[in-house]
Amino acid sequence: MNKLVQNVFGRLGFIILFLMIITQVNGQVNVSGTVVSALDNSPLPGATVVEKGTTNGVVTDIDGNYTIDVGSQASLLVISYIGYLRQELSIQGLTILNVTLDQDLMNMEEVVVTAYSERSRTEISSSVVSLNSDEINQVTVNSVADMLIGKVAGVQVQSASGQPGEASDIRIRGVGSVFSPQQPLIVVDGIAGGAYNPNDIESVSVLKDAGATGLYGSAAAAGVILITTKSGKPGKSEIRAQIKRGIKTPEFGNYKMMNTAQLYAYHESLYSPALFPTARPDSLLNYDYDWINNTYRRSNITTVNLSAMGGTEKVQYYLSVDYMDDEGTLRSTTYDRLSLRSNVKYQINDRVNITTNFVMNQGKSTYANWNMAEGAYRLQPWDQPVDSNGELIYSVSDAGWLSNLISNPYHSEQYNKEGGYNLDASGNVSLNIKIFDWLKFDSWTTVGIGYGKYEAIYSPKTYEGATSGGIISNDIYLDQSIGNTSLLKFDKKFGLHSFDGLAGFEVGSYKSERDIGGTAVGFLHGQVVMGVAGAQEQPSGTIIESRGVSVLSQLNYNYAKKYFATVSYRRDGNSKFAPANKYASFFTYAASWLMSSEDFIKEIESIHYLKLRGSYGAVGNSSFPDGSYYPYFPSFTAAGIYNGQSPYFPEVPGNYDLTWETSNPLNIGVDIGFLNRFEINIDFYDTKTSDLLFQNPLPSSKGYEFQWANVGQIQNTGIEMAINGTAVKTKDITWNFNFNISSNQNKLLSLSDKPSVTEMVISRGNPTQILVVEGGAFDWYMPKWLGEDPDNGDPLWEDIIYDTDGNEIDRVATNIYTDAAEDYQIMGSPFPDFAGGFGTFFKYKGISLNAAFSYSVGNMIYHTGRQTADNDGENISVNAMILQDGWSRWENPGDDVTHPEPQYGGNLNSNKYSSRYLEDGSYLRLRNLTLAYDLPLAYAQKIKVQGLRLTLSMDNLKTWTKYSGSDPDVPLFMGAWHLPGTQAFKYPINKQFLLGLEFSF
Amino acid sequence: MKNIKNRYISLLLFSFLIFTFACDDFLDLKPYDALTAEQLLLDEQGMQGLSNGSLRMMKDLLGDDANNVYVRVLFQTTEFPSDNVLIVKSTTDPLWLSFNRAHILSQENTSYLWATGYKIILNTNIIINNAVIDETTSDEAKQYIGESYFYRGIVFFDLARLFSFPPSHGVDNNGIILRTGLGGEDAKARATVGDTYKQIISDLWKGTELMTSRPSDAIKYGNKYAALGYLSRAYLFTEQFDSVIIAATDVIDNSDRDLEANDSYIHALHNTASSEEAMFILYHDDTEDRGSGAIGSMYNGDGGWGEIFPSKPYRELVSLYPHDVRNQLLDTVFDDGGNIVLYQGSPYEKIFINKFSYQNGISTAHSPIFMRLSEVYLNRAEAYAHLGTEDQKALDDVNAIRERAGLSGGELLTTGNLASHGFANVLEAVLNERRLELAFEGHRRDDLMRNKIDLDRSFNSAQNVNEETDIYPFNGPRQIYYIPAAQEIAYNSLCEQNE
Structure with missing residues (x-):
């Protein structure tokens, strides 16, 4: 593989070098050197070396060597290589300039898949998160939703039940609709709603904002997830076999x-x-x-x-x-x-x-x-x-x-x-x-x-x-x-x-x-x-x-x-x-x-x-x-059916203004x-x-x-x-x-x-x-539940008292459920x-x-x-849960605990x-x-x-x-x-x- | 090279052309599984479909909870507050709230009944308001229009019974919302009880006029005599006793219905479609067996839950004459030793009620009766009793029912032997017979409320485990249910809530 890359880049390098030399005007200073990787000092063939501010540039050969003629001693050289950080160096009278490139650990030039096209991360103006298969494929699951759990800010995945084969629910940036909740549009290799197998995924792009999803128009309100499946590259072929075997236990x-x-x-x-x-x-x-x-x-x-x-x-x-x-x-x-x-x-x-x-x-x-x-x-x-x-x-x-x-x-x-x-x-x-x-x-x-x-x-x-x-x-x-x-x-x-x-x-x-x-x-x-x-x-x-x-x-x-x-x-x-x-x-x-x-x-x-x-x-x-x-x-x-005949009944009132x-x-x-x-x-x-x-x-x-x-x-x-x-x-x-x-x-x-x-x-x-x-x-x-009454173990709820004009005048504890049931309250999100x-x-x-x-x-x-x-005894025909740590039931007057006194038939609708x-x-x-x-x-x-x-x-x-x-x-x-x-x-x-x-x- | 480029460009143009041409009509789709009102009202077949829709909504679940069926909720919310039944334990099914009267503002079952009732009313309004009756209208079309009046009338009646007090408590009380047109504002106030019953009676009369064909299976649909039967009940509520007698007599004398014979009585209650005395049933074929959601399931542990049993006072009443055929509606469960089985560690003896079971032998299959001749007799009996001038006629009607039940001789009532049977007056005797005959069919609560009699439930049941004295006043606010708050009042600012 390495050899192939070297060959390809080497050849390419020579061609570009040749072109560069043709276009070059009046070289005055000749500089040469080797470009190597900081990781292991291996030569980097195909790295570009350009005189800054000009179109004058060369490419390193198979051993990472280059030679370039630049305009003056004051010229700057810009050395770049895919996956490595660009470096700018001044010549300062040197004729030999060896360069060690640091890896670009954040890979900003990475090309990611976006709506209907691909572009490098530096060019993207919108909120797109791209993940490659290495980042999401550790889990053994059946859907991309499960692969994204906890991986992307703003993406929430609610895992399905333990029923094997069931897909989870996924939401991007909250619930934007009330009655038409939509999962993000999933596009597989350009096909909306296409089928895929998690193991075939090469990369996943999550498009979160309008800038990213706009091209999907009327289907994009809930965000878009683009799945790209793997594709072959010219060169050596590879056969891969993967076997995983394991056990599962229920998580109660x-x-x-x-x-x-x-x-x-x-x-x-x-x-x-x-x-x-x-x-x-x-x-x-x-x-x-x-x-x-x-x-x-x-x-x-x-x-x-x-x-x-x-x-x-x-x-x-x-x-x-x-x-x-x-x-x-x-x-x-x-x-x-x-x-x-x-x-x-x-x-x-x-x-x-x-x-x-x-x-x-x-x-x-x-x-x-x-x-x-x-x-x-x-x-x-x-x-x-x-x-x-x-x-x-x-x-x-x-x-x-x-x-x-x-x-x-x-x-x-x-x-x-x-x-x-x-x-x-x-x-x-x-x-x-x-x-x-x-x-x-x-x-x-x-x-x-x-x-x-x-x-x-x-x-x-x-x-x-x-x-x-x-x-x-x-x-x-x-x-x-x-x-x-x-x-x-x-x-x-x-x-x-x-x-x-x-x-x-x-x-x-x-x-x-x-x-x-x-x-x-x-x-x-x-x-x-x-x-x-x-x-x-x-x-x-x-x-x-x-x-x-x-x-x-x-x-x-x-x-x-x-x-x-x-x-x-x-x-x-x-x-x-x-x-x-x-x-x-x-x-x-x-x-x-x-x-x-x-x-x-x-x-x-x-x-x-x-x-x-x-x-x-x-x-x-x-x-x-x-x-x-x-x-x-x-x-x-x-x-x-009614008595063998077909019954019709009104279903939809209709609304011609709907949009x-x-x-x-x-x-x-x-x-x-x-x-x-x-x-x-x-x-x-x-x-x-x-x-x-x-x-x-x-x-x-x-x-x-x-x-x-x-x-x-x-x-x-x-x-x-x-x-x-x-x-x-x-x-x-x-x-x-x-x-x-x-x-x-x-x-x-x-x-x-x-x-x-x-x-x-x-x-x-x-x-x-x-x-x-x-x-x-x-x-x-x-x-609103107020706990139990320490005096008698009754359940207590909050009863809001209103005057005849409907103004709230007091809040009291009541053991009568129906009184509290008239006073529903907002209790959190x-x-x-x-x-x-x-x-x-x-x-x-x-x-x-x-x-x-x-x-x-x-x-x-x-x-x-x-x-x-x-249920405190309301239904004695079902099994009861074991109380959690810190919970206990009322037994004697004065018990200030979490649960009312259990009673046969229930304790006051508790x-x-x-x-x-x-x-x-x-x-x-x-x-x-x-x-x-x-x-x-x-x-x-x-x-x-x-x-x-x-x-x-x-x-x-x-x-x-x-x-x-x-x-x-x-x-x-x-x-x-x-x-x-x-x-x-x-x-x-x-x-x-x-x-x-x-x-x- | 140039040629190739030209070819690509023409290819492009070509595809854009296809695109623009394809757009016409391409986006114009119609539903595969629905029709418009215009399509349905075009002919008798469509009208029949719409008319049947009303019955289907009474029979089938529309929502997602298999227990929410109009007819089930109707039979339970009317019967369970009465003194005929007990329940062995509380349940998460809101039917429990009928037992303990701890009604809530947005109660699932009554909200369902309210919503479905008005859905049926909407359906009937579409026929009633679009149909033109003139000399060209066929009898068949008239029948479907008449059925719609009838279904609207009985649903208004059901809603009035559950959500408002009877006219005898005051005609100016709040009745129900009378939606009789199409469209209209969302907000609409409740009519008075007086106007509510006027509407019910008018709809039922209109039904009797128009319903003349549906020759076969008449009792499975709205029909003239069923409407008259309902009128005899409605006039009882409005205390127009002469009218009760006229309507009831018309039915008794002129319809093809007869009181079922003693030996086929139980069979006919199980197989209502072939009953001699059934006047209007909600037909369920055998496959429409509602299983554990059937009305009979709560009463009958054979194939159902079996958690609601006859109350102690009802058992005493019916067992007074062991040869009374109505005892056979109760199936007592014995163990091998001949002792009555108790329900799972409770003090309640397992006595199943089979009145809503065993259509063609299937335990939870049943076609509930909405109107039967026995009730018409007893409606007339009550009217005679109220008039005070026709006591023997009242007792004759009662005796018709008693004789059929297998009672004879001194077991039948005369003005002379009333006291020896423990009745202070004729009305008491009539109400006693209504209780016996119409038990579990949802009449008892109405009978007492209408006649301003307090309800005594001082017997053992899960809402009264200590068998304490429990008298509920006839005009107590929880005799009736709340108007569904979340479904109606929230979006109808003019609708007043019950106390």
Whole structure:
């Protein structure tokens, strides 16, 4: 490899040298020398040596030697080399000038992928964070979201449940929308929403501000994540094989349930002494079944990845096969995935090349019986899954279970089946033509398909299926998308003025046939397809479709590589909106000043890089929750049946004025690199989102709960800081660290077209939040818990007393829940005060250690599960949680403790919805720890491999939190079922320990 | 070289051309799974679809909680505050709040019923306000328009029963919001109770006029005699007793409905679609078995939760005559030793109520009855009792029900033997019979409130574990539910909350 580089650069060097000599005028002083690397004193072939302020320059030869004629003794030489810091030296009468270049540890000239193009970091005026695969690929996960946990300031990832194969939720810079929460747009090799496999990722760019995302227009309001997959380079080919194998264990957090002895004692404190012996006979003490540890398990995970990359000057390729077998820690849950990718580039002639990317992912999941995951927490330890003959219990009431679970999940597990299957494929062919040296034409056409099936089979042998003689449901989807993007790109310099940019159009359509299948009943155990069932119970199936057309353009200008400006314009047309509002335009602007190119900054030795950036513009959001594809269209729909006839009922009130939600993000940032070791990026942003796509509430007597309308304004302001540093970098030792922190504040500026409506209450079951104009969006809203009354152990809440005019006159403690329930109060925010991550990388020779942490501070979680598990005796048919450290129950007058007196049937509604169950969700998590060993090349070559790497990676090793639930990492967006900051129950996440072996040939 | 460049440029131009041409209509898409009102009102089939939509909204869940079904909430929120039933333990299901009357301002089940009720009203308004009735209107179209009046009337009635006091407490009290047009302002005040009942009665009358076809399966849809049956109930509320008698007599004399025979009584309550006396049922086919969310599930542990049992006073009442067929609606669970099983460590004896179970033998399948002939008899009986001049006629109607239940001879009532049966007056006898016959169907609370009788729940139930004296005044504020605060009052500034 080295030789090849030397050859290439050497040859190139001679050519350039030759050209330089021709153009050179009247050499007066001849200087020569060698350029070497400070790291190991190895020569640097191909380094450029230029006389400052002129076009006179040469390139070092294969041994790093150069010779140059310069104008005078006072001339300065500028020596530069990719990946190394530029040096300026004065000749001062010397004829031999040897140069030692320091490595550019911060790699400011690195080329990163941005919207529809690539450019070097110094040229970017907006907030873009780029990560290469080494920085994110230590974890073994299924989505880019999980790879980004704690890695990028302002990017928050809420990990999915422990169900293998499930993707996490990702948000950039807070929640910008109320009812149309959107995840960032993920673009894979230019394909919006394209399929990918984490192991194929070469780099990820996170575009955070309008300057960066503007070209994506109406889809960009939530930010954009660009994924670039690997591609081959001309030269030697490489085959790589990676095998990882490991185990996973469930991470239960602080949420622990009682065993028989504990629960028995607890119930004894609830019941009257007269009732207790019959209600809870002491024979129960003979049983102690650990439902949780029998339901959750240690499981295995295996991944195998084979890839080949390489090519010639004409054809370059990257091919990979990836397999993952991921067993869940909950019984019966599994996931396996097979992915293929082929990225090939053909250089047709010196002006035309064609790139093709094809990817195919196949995934298969199985799920646990519906009541298994949570049932393990609800079932009481004296209830046994098997009867005295060792047979799994069928009828839990006949078996005399005291727990309130309608069926025995282990019995149903034997016969029921629930699972999913999906096949996603996409391909694109990209044509790139160099029309003139300054003008290129790029066009890529994409076809994507997605097929998936979810099936649930409730066998007639189980409680779930028995009454219907077996239930089978299928839910199949088939997605098709096609698109074309065609761009003209130009790049032209006029002296110190450089212009580049692009203009073109994009057209796409998406059609999804979904929910195909339905429910059928009546079949014998063992049958798995709907066709054999006796009766179709509920057929289902619908189609949603959307189309878009856009023109897009961007102009970039820079003066002397010091002052940069960018203007982007995109006009989008979208089928989701009413005819009059189908089109909208989005402008964005960005500018930056590379101060470190100014002489007055250059004089400051310690600062080697300094850039000020600013951007502003408009981006949009056109997303509605699934199914609401035509919200402007007043319509009726049919569902179900009445006596064999089709019933229609009003569904959507319609709103012909509906249009895009528009965000106006302002971003101001500074990048500082100093001591050639540290880089700090600070960004301040202020994003106003107007015309919120809002479910404008109607009084329910109107017959509709809401109407989609563009009302309301929300503002997100925040500050982000990232620090990256290289503490040590020598030939043998590398020590890097990184740290990021972000803080986001959201504020509701207006809420409704009715000025009188200044607040809105949103509930999902019990949990309730309020949106208040001039207040935070989504604040917790509930009766305020005041603890227990030391005198009698009653629960206490705050009752606000008003006079007849509605003015507050007093606040008193009450033990009557309904009094407090009339006085809901704002009790904090589900969003963190600040959050982020940090990590470090240490390498000594072939041994390296990488650690990554993520954290969140100040977010309040409503622990819904505790209303049941910590209920003071209100529900004695479920298991109870073990009290956390520092918690205790009232027993005697004078006890000033955390919990009211437990009583049979509950203590005055003490477990009703209140701030009693609102907890601080702050946490710190050791997200990943990876230990790696690279076999020295000499040894590797002895066993005929190019490289051999052993790794031990450990995910989710430890979480520090006071939150009493199983995982403080809860969703922070609103869904149909939940509010930000709630988690009713979560299949616990896992610790993973994986041993990896990687060869390359 | 130049040629090649020209070729690229023409390629470019070509693709821009395609782009501009493709844009026409390209963005104009319509939903695949919905229709407009215009499309639906075009013909009888569409009107039938819309009319059925009202029933479907009563029957199926619209939200995400399987327990939130209009008919389930209706039967539970009307019955559970009464003295017929007990509950063995508290539950997170808001049905518990009907037992302990700890209503909250935005209660999930009543909010659902309110919202769904008005969704049905919106649906009926679309037909009523768009339909033109003239000489060209077919009978079939008239039927669907009539059904819509009928469904609107009964939903207004349901809402009035739950959210306002009966007219006998004062016609100027707050009734419900009468949305009868299309569109209109978001803010609208509640009508008075008097106007509310006028609207109900007017809608029901309109229904009787228009509903003349739907020949088969009539009881599964709105029909003339069901509307008259509801009128006999509505006039009882408005204390227009003569009108009760006229409407009820019309039904009893002229409809094809008869009291179910004694030996088929239980079967007919289970299989309401084939019942002789059912006048309007909400039909569920056997696959529409609501499982643990069925109305019967809370009552019947065979296939359901089985956590709500008959109260002690009701058991005493019905077991007075062991041969009374209505005893068979209670299934007592015995253990092997012949003792009554207690519910999981509680003092409550397991006695399941099967009135809402066993359609075609399936434990949780059922098609709830909204109106049946027995009620019409008893509506008329109550009207006679109130008139005070027709005591024997009142007792005749009561005896029709008692005879069918299997009582005879001295077990039947005469003005002479009332006292020996423990009744102070005819009305007491009528209310007693209504309680027995219509138990668990949501009438008891109304019967007492309407007649200004306090409710005595001094029996053991999870809301009264110590069996303390529990008398709730007939006009106590928590006889009725709060108007859903978060769903209605928050966005309707003119709507007043209940006390």
